[in-house]
Amino acid sequence: MRDAAAKIAAILPPTPLFVSEIKGVPVAFKAESLQPIGAFKIRGAWHRLTALEPNARSRGVVAFSSGNHAQGVAWAAKRLGMPAIIVMPADAPRSKVQGTLALGAEVVSYDRLTQSRELIAAQLAEARGATLVPSFDDPWIIEGQGSAGVEIAAQMEAAGLGEPRHVVVPCGGGGLAAGLALALPGAAVSVVEPEGWDDMRRSLEASWILPVGDGPPPTSCDALMTKEVSRLTFDVLSRRDATGVAVSEAQIGAAQRWAAERLRLVVEPGGAVGLAAVLSGAIAPVPGMVVILSGGNVDIDAYARTIATSAVS
Numbered sequence: 025m026r027d028a029a030a031k032i033a034a035i036l037p038p039t040p041l042f043v044s045e046i047k048g049v050p051v052a053f054k055a056e057s058l059q060p061i062g063a064f065k066i067r068g069a070w071h072r073l074t075a076l077e078p079n080a081r082s083r084g085v086v087a088f089s090s091g092n093h094a095q096g097v098a099w100a101a102k103r104l105g106m107p108a109i110i111v112m113p114a115d116a117p118r119s120k121v122q123g124t125l126a127l128g129a130e131v132v133s134y135d136r137l138t139q140s141r142e143l144i145a146a147q148l149a150e151a152r153g154a155t156l157v158p159s160f161d162d163p164w165i166i167e168g169q170g171s172a173g174v175e176i177a178a179q180m181e182a183a184g185l186g187e188p189r190h191v192v193v194p195c196g197g198g199g200l201a202a203g204l205a206l207a208l209p210g211a212a213v214s215v216v217e218p219e220g221w222d223d224m225r226r227s228l229e230a231s232w233i234l235p236v237g238d239g240p241p242p243t244s245c246d247a248l249m250t251k252e253v254s255r256l257t258f259d260v261l262s263r264r265d266a267t268g269v270a271v272s273e274a275q276i277g278a279a280q281r282w283a284a285e286r287l288r289l290v291v292e293p294g295g296a297v298g299l300a301a302v303l304s305g306a307i308a309p310v311p312g313m314v315v316i317l318s319g320g321n322v323d324i325d326a327y328a329r330t331i332a333t334s335a336v337s
Contacts, residue, residue, distance in 0.1 A: 025207050028071040028164075029171035035070070035103075036060065039172075041179040041314075044286050046302055049309040052185060053283075053299070054176055057291050057320025061123065063247075064172055064200055064318050065089075065096030065159075071168030072157055073100040081106050085157045086149040088112075088141040090246045091120025092319050093159040098127035109154065111145045117246060117323045136249070160199030161254035169200040173207025176314055189312030192216060192298040195224045195268070196248040198257030200318060205264040211314075213266040214307050216297040218243040218276065224253050224261070225268025233258050244273060244326070247294030247319055269307060275300040277334035283317065284331060293330075295319035303336075 042053045056064035073085060084107030087097040094110040101108035108129040112121060113136040124131055134144055149156040158165065173191075180188055188211040193201045195215035201224075205213045215224050220241040226234045235252035243249065271279075276293050279300035283291045291299070295318040301307045302315055 025167050025170040025203070026174060028067070028167045029174035031071055031074060032067055032168070032171050036066070038175045038179065041176065041183065042287050043183065043185070046309045049311060049313070050185070051302065051309050052180060052314040053287060054172060054314055054316050055289055056172060056316060056318050057289055057295055061092070061095040061099045062319055062321040063092035063096065063295070064169060064316075065092040066099055067171050068165035068168030068199060069093065069096035069100040069157070071171070072162065072164040073097070073104055073106065075164055076155060080155050083153045083155070084108055086111070086145050086152070086154045087157040087159065088145040089159050090116045090249065091124065091321060092247050094124040094129070095120065095127060095321070097157055098124050098129035102128045109148055109152070111141050111148070113141070117321065119323055120321050123321065160197030161256055163256070165199050166203045166206070166257065166260070168203070170203025170207035172200070172316070173204040177208060180314065186312055187211075188314050190214065190310055191314055191316070192302060192307055193316045194248060194294055194297045194318045196250040196294070198224055198253050198261060200316065201266065202257040202260035204316070205260055205266060213261065213264055214301070215261065215266055215268040216301045217248055217268065217270050218245045218297060219270045219272050221245070221248055221250070222268060222270035223251070224258070225270055227253060227258055228262060228266055228268050231262065244276065245294035245297060247292065248297065269301050271297050271300040271304060271306060274334070275304045277330045278336050279303055280327070281331050281334040282336045285336065289317060290320045290322060290327065291317050292319045292322045
């Protein structure tokens with residue numbers, strides 16, 4: 025993970041760490057929303073693609089994503105001169121699709137309710153001899169995402185905040201959460217998911233993997249709509265005694281507005297769930313807490329409506 029952090033530090037500056045009080049307690053916020061592609065996914069993508077041998081690079085990569093991993097892989101592939109194909113749901117936010125295309129990747133659409141993105145991506149990779157780059161079920165991806173934890177530890181020490189004691193992190197498939205759990209072994213880890221999509225929370229409580237049930241509710245958190253976590257990420261988080269909570273759409277909207285008002289940051293719904301958990305009291309703020317704001321790729325019209333209609337308690 026330190027190797028991944030060194031790789032990323034060679035091409036990108038650390039994302040800022042902001043501090044603001046919640047209920048009288050100073051809380052740190054890691055602004056991964058300010059990455060060049062607007063999300064932390066650039067970390068795992070860069071670490072994975074730079075690990076490929078030259079002959080594998082020439083054949084390119086295939087990934088599947090609703091948008092943030094898509095843009096991370098596309099960004100890394102473009103910088104390395106590699107072809108990239110991204111399998112994206114037909115209902116992915118327009119801004120994320122356009123961002124992926126602008127980085128030179130080929131986009132293949134699918135219906136997330138009736139088709140398997142994993143199967144489509146695997147078939148494309150086999151047909152083209154390309155390397156499949158999962159969004160979370162991959163050791164390189166987890167290591168790359170964990171580089172954020174290496175930065176956090178150094179930034180909190182430099183700011184006189186001491187060691188990280190509690191990390192609150194948005195969770196889809198769990199790659200970022202698993203990486204942070206490994207990078208910050210002395211910190212408690214809480215994963216946060218939208219209501220109805222909280223399969224990691226339920227899996228951790230049950231001690232085995234439980235997928236999202238049939239007919240999950242609609243959610244604005246397109247980045248967190250993973251129907252089943254992987255054995256790899258689940259095992260890491262389970263062994264670290266991670267806990268989980270779920271937050272409502274109203275709480276997520278309130279967190280987005282709070283981030284805009286207090287931190288001057290645009291944060292997408294999936295990136296704001298950790299903040300929503302702390303603001304709502306589902307997770308109590310404590311000294312040494314760091315909340316990950318994992319992404320900022322919003323549909324601007326939907327974001328404007330959220331900011332206009334959400335209430336901050």
